[in-house]
Amino acid sequence: MNVTLDPDTVTAVESLVAQRGLRDTSRVTGVSLATLRRALAGRKVNTHTAEALRRVPPRVRKARDFVRVPRIVAPRPRETATSWTLAAIRAAIDAQMRGNFALPVRLAEAMSRDDAVFNARANRNAPISAVATRLDPHDSSRGRAIAARAAVSVQIDRTVLADIAMTLVDHAVAIGYVEQDANDAGTRIDFRLTEWPLEHVRYNASRDALETTTADGEIVTITHGDGRWIMFRRGARLPWRRGACILPGGFVWAGHADGVSDWQSSSRAHGLAKFVGEMPEASGLNDDEDDPVAVAFAQAMHDLAEGEKSVTIKPYGASVEMLANLSSAWQVFSENVVSREKAAARIYLGTDAILGSTGGAPGIDIAALFKMASTKFQSDFEALEAGLLSGMYEPWTAMNYGDTRYACAFRFLVPDPDRDAKRAELAANHERLAVTIERRRAVGLAVTQDVVDALAAELGIEPAPRLADVAPAPAAAS
16 A cells, blocks of 8 residues: 655655765665655655654754854834724734734734633643743763753743743744853853744745744744744644634634623613603793703703712702613623633633633632643643754754754653542552452462462552562471
């Protein structure tokens, strides 16, 4: 059966073939160099060859692949927008789909000022700052030594990482910029992570690349992993069209914000008393709006409605009627606001459980968050880890130590929300095993190590406990 090589495999194999001095690849991939070239030319290979090619090791990049370039500066932030119509929200979403992020960034800023979206975004972003991290070194003494130096030389501020993560959540893509500086002794190049403003980034469809404008007006191509740029993304191609939270969140925010505004207006309309006054018909004052008596009478009723006065005097012969709005239509605003709050939580967290049954549950700890929406947080961690590995730690290692073979990896230590339950279950299984062995012995059944191994496997206990050696009974005295 013939299959097509996936793009990642093609890239890895092409890099392998391009390495200088490579004459025999069979020891590395299981297929010959000639077979590799034929596969790359036609892209169609049998399943056995395709499986062998997928085992190609990651490309080792050399120091010459990374060139120190002058530092560039981002343009100044654009003015924020405080008023959004539905047409403007649609325009921002269309721009997000095209990969032009100026308007979408402004929309995300406006959404963050809404209480429902603010709470959901804050809970989504909290683990980035709260979860512990570590550097996993290459499994060698040299790798561990390099990781120890990277812990000092590669600077990743957690607040910067949290900002990048929030941009990634909102737009499914975020851009990091690496500041490079030589250390005081001139023996090492230090890296420092910063966030490049996404509002100045746009997708060039003709070149299939992201570009940005610098403070000098120069248009620069963003090349991930070149030692300067890091592209954090969720998805391999055009991720901003699929995983961006502002795509469904824009109209959810509009519905919530407008619902709150309409609710306030409706509350005022229902809460204020309304008075209708009638002057005596014989006075002829009903047809004269400029009559000072009629004007004073109307002002007195207005003051009563607004609560400015509690007592007034009406003209002789005049009458006053108070109107009350007995409609229950105001309830629709309450339902709309709560539903939009739950929708915002589902978009950002994958669940609205944190709101409770009435939408007003108290705050919860991070372990509960992980239990309810672990897949969301895990995807954030994986995107950040992958971007930092290939965009920061590998270039730093190559520029300082010759190539990327000994690069360390940045890892989030994700808490296990079911840890206590797993421990309780394991303790209970150990207790069941001990009781089972004791009962078998009590009824005279043989208890051998094979029996213990089988029972332990059934209960999920690893490793199986070992039976103690039983000393032979002492011989009776003659």
